[in-house]
Each structure stands twice: as C-alpha cells, then as structure tokens.
Amino acid sequence: xxxxxxxxxxxxxxxxxxxxxKAGVLFGFGYPLLSESGKAAKSVAVSTADLAVVKGNPERxxxxxxxxxxxxxxFVKEGQRVVIKPNMSFAKTPEEAANTNPVVVATVAQACRxxxxxxxxxxxxxLQQGDLCxxxxxIGEFCQSIKGTYVLALNDEGFYQTVNVPRGKVIRELKIMxxxxxxxxxxxxxxxxxxxxxxxxxxxxxxxxxxxxxxYFHSQVDLHQAIADLTSxxxxxxxxxxxxxxxxxxxxxxxxxxxxxxxxxxxxxxVAVDAYGVTITKWFFRKFEPAQIKHLLAAHQMGLGxxxxxxxxxxxxxV
Numbered sequence: 407x408x409x410x411x412x413x414x415x416x417x418x419x420x421x422x423x424x425x426x427x428k429a430g431v432l433f434g435f436g437y438p439l440l441s442e443s444g445k446a447a448k449s450v451a452v453s454t455a456d457l458a459v460v461k462g463n464p465e466r467x468x469x470x471x472x473x474x475x476x477x478x479x480x481f482v483k484e485g486q487r488v489v490i491k492p493n494m495s496f497a498k499t500p501e502e503a504a505n506t507n508p509v510v511v512a513t514v515a516q517a518c519r520x521x522x523x524x525x526x527x528x529x530x531x532x533l534q535q536g537d538l539c540x541x542x543x544x545i546g547e548f549c550q551s552i553k554g555t556y557v558l559a560l561n562d563e564g565f566y567q568t569v570n571v572p573r574g575k576v577i578r579e580l581k582i583m584x585x586x587x588x589x590x591x592x593x594x595x596x597x598x599x600x601x602x603x604x605x606x607x608x609x610x611x612x613x614x615x616x617x618x619x620x621x622y623f624h625s626q627v628d629l630h631q632a633i634a635d636l637t638s639x640x641x642x643x644x645x646x647x648x649x650x651x652x653x654x655x656x657x658x659x660x661x662x663x664x665x666x667x668x669x670x671x672x673x674x675x676x677v678a679v680d681a682y683g684v685t686i687t688k689w690f691f692r693k694f695e696p697a698q699i700k701h702l703l704a705a706h707q708m709g710l711g712x713x714x715x716x717x718x719x720x721x722x723x724x725v
Contacts, residue, residue, distance in 0.1 A: 455721035457673040457682055462725035464650040464668065465513045471646065471672035472517060474721045481643050482591050484522030489589040490514060491642075493597045493612055494530035494545055494559070496659045497538035503653040503664045506597045508544035510648045510670070514595055515555045526555040527585055530615045533659075536561050560585070566618040573708065574635035576627040581618035586640060594642040594676065598649040598667075600657035600689045603629060606699055607658055608683040609645040609676050610637050630700035637676060637705050645679040647671040655690050677702060677711025678718055685715070 458474035460467040472478050482488055492506035500507055515526045528549055532539040536559025540546035546557040560566075566581040586592060596612035603624065604611055610633050614620050623632045649669040656662015665687055673679040681696035696713045697703050706713035 455673075456675065456718040457671065457678055457715075457720045459682065459720060459722045460670045460672075460725060461668055461723075464507055464509050464648070464670065466725040467650075467668065467670040468510050468513050468646060468648075468672075469517065470723060470725050471670045472514075472644075474723070475644070475672050475674065478517045478521040481593070482518050482521040482523050485524055486522070486590040487525045488518045488523045488527070488591040488593060489585055490518070490526060490528045490593045490595050491586070491612065491616060492528060492530060492545060492595040492648075493599075493615070494528075494539050494543050494557075495533040495615060497534045497542040498660060499542055500544050500651070501664070502660050503597065503599060503651040504658065504660050505539070505543040505545070506595055506648045507650045508548035510646075510650060511545050511595060512548035512552065514593060514646060515549050515552050518591075518593070519552060519554060523591070524554060526552070527589075528555065528557040529560055529583060529585060531561060531583070531618070531620075532559045532615075533620075563618055569639070571635055571639050573638040575708075576631045577623075577635040580636065580639065582640065583616045586616045591644075592640070592642045594645040596645075596647055597652070598647050598671075598683050598686065599653035600655050600662065602657065604633070604699065604701060605694055606684050606689050608647050608680040609642070610634070610680050610701055610705060613637060613640055613642075616640060631704050633701035634704035634708055634710065637710050638708060641710075642676055643674070645673060645676045647679060647683045649683065649686055652687060654687055657689075675711040675718075677705045677713055678715070681713045681715055682720070 455474050458471040460471040492511050494505050496504040498504040518526050549555050549557050567584045568581050570579050571577045594609045596609045598608050601607035623629050649667045652665050654663040654665050684694050684696045
C-alpha cells in the first residue's frame with residue numbers, strides 16, 4: 407500500500423453531520439444492531455477457520471487473513487455501511503506502535519469498499535487531540551484517497567447515545583457511539599500492545615474507544631468485568647489484530663519496547679482472537695496465558711467466546 411499524498415484532517419462535527427445527512431445515515435433510524443437482549447445482533451459470517459494467523463508484509467498478510475476466515479464478502483454485502491474501529495487514540499507515529507498500522511487500516515477499508523460497502527467510517531474516541539492523532543498515526547493520510555471513507559475522531563458527547571447493557575454485571579448502561587450502534591458491519595481493528603491496567607490490550611480492550619466515559623471503567627467499577635460487559639453489547643462482525651509492530655512494554659501510549667512481529671490475526675470470535683493475541687510475545691517482559699488476562703476470562707465465563715485455543719481450528723500461513 408503506497409503512502410498517499412496530502413494529509414487527511416479531522417472532519418468537524420458540522421461537516422460530518424452534513425455528510426451523514428446527505429447519505430441518510432445518521433440519527434433517527436433506531437439501532438438495528440441491538441437485539442432485544444441488548445447484545446449486538448451482528449450477522450456472523452460462516453468462516454473457513456476459527457482463527458487466521460498470517461506473517462509477512464502487513465498489506466498482503468491482512469488480505470490473506472481475511473481470505474482465510476471467509477473473505478470480506480462474507481462480512482460486507484453490497485450497499486452496506488461499515489464502521490472500522492482501529493486504535494487511533496495517541497498522537498504517535500506508526501513506528502511508535504501505539505496505534506493501528508495505517509497500512510493495515512487502509513487495506514481493510516479498501517477491502518470493504520471492494521466488497522460493495524457504500525460508506526466506510528474509521529472511528530475512535532481519541533485520548534489525545536483528535537486531529538493530531540489522525541495526522542500523526544498516518545491513518546487519515548493513508549485512507550484519504552479511498553472513496554467513501556471517512557476518518558473521524560468522535561470526541562463530542564453529541565455523537566453518543568445512552569443504551570442499556572442487559573447482560574452487564576457491573577455496567578447497566580453506557581453511552582455508545584451512535585454510528586457503532588447503527589452500523590450494519592463493525593470491524594474491530596486493534597493494534598496489539600501492552601497495557602498498564604490490563605497487562606495486554608487487543609480487541610476487547612480497544613472497544614473502550616467506542617464509549618464516552620472511559621474514566622468510569624477505570625475508577626468506579628471492576629475494569630476487567632466492565633470490558634466483558636461492553637463486549638456483550640458491542641460484538642464485532644470481525645476482529646483483526648494488527649501485530650505488524652507491537653508495543654511490548656510501556657503501553658498503552660509508550661514509549662516502550664517495539665517489536666516487529668509482522669503478524670495479523672483474524673477471526674469472528676472476539677475472545678478467541680484476543681486469546682491468541684496474548685500469546686504472540688512477552689508483555690512487560692513476561693509471558694501471559696489467555697486466562698491470566700482478567701477481562702478475557704470474564705468474557706469466556708459469560709459465554710461471549712472461547713478462550714481455549716486448543717479447541718479451535720487455526721490456519722497459519724506466511725506471505
């Protein structure tokens with residue numbers, strides 16, 4: 407994936423509302439991806455492997471991983487709107503490994519468009535200034551020439567809607583991105599990195615970027631169960647972990663130890679994908695088993711996915 411010219415800047419809230427209104431996509435249409443139980447009623451594609459683990463050039467690796475779990479057309483249908491949720495919270499360069507590799511984000515966005523998506527929204531609630539995160543991460547620049555694709559830092563409370571969390575044990579309601587709730591397809595696209603509070607941060611932890619008040623998770627309730635509760639509400643169609651570079655220590659923002667693993671992990675089961683992600687390297691200079699990551703264990707115990715990798719069909723390739 408060649409680097410694109412001209413930086414893509416954060417759209418203003420007014421510009422985004424105008425763009426969305428023209429497409430007839432924002433507000434007023436309800437939340438079709440929430441079932442009566444409150445769990446995200448995503449259409450889960452039939453995959454040819456439970457997990458795909460591909461090593462090599464990041465662009466080729468992510469395309470191969472998608473192919474191994476059924477191909478993008480299994481997840482994205484003609485005319486659908488897609489939300490991609492990367493890690494984009496920090497004004498850091500790709501080499502610092504705090505955000506998802508922009509090559510991986512742009513490759514997935516283009517694959518969605520090629521599968522027939524009419525609009526692709528690349529969204530995060532950034533921890534640092536949104537336009538700087540979009541610029542420094544490279545995600546805006548790499549996606550800016552992909553037609554129908556918008557890279558947005560949704561840092562205004564008006565973009566969030568309070569919803570109940572029926573299966574939640576410590577979280578009863580949350581303010582969630584309206585676009586996440588209304589999307590027809592959600593692809594979670596985290597980077598793999600260490601985290602001072604959870605040990606490892608991959609897909610499930612990354613979903614905290616779709617809520618308004620992250621501080622509540624960290625200070626008012628059990629963080630690990632809260633992450634599992636969030637996953638019970640927001641269940642991605644597809645999770646793709648970018649482990650092309652990983653921040654093995656000093657996470658989530660760095661600076662820390664950056665390792666080039668050139669690995670992509672993909673699957674439908676968000677717990678299983680994260681469980682494999684835990685095993686790919688040492689975090690803070692120690693190895694973890696999936697069950698040692700408390701939010702993964704909590705999600706497994708809630709029946710949200712399978713933490714037992716020996717029970718899964720895992721396709722491994724090098725490209």
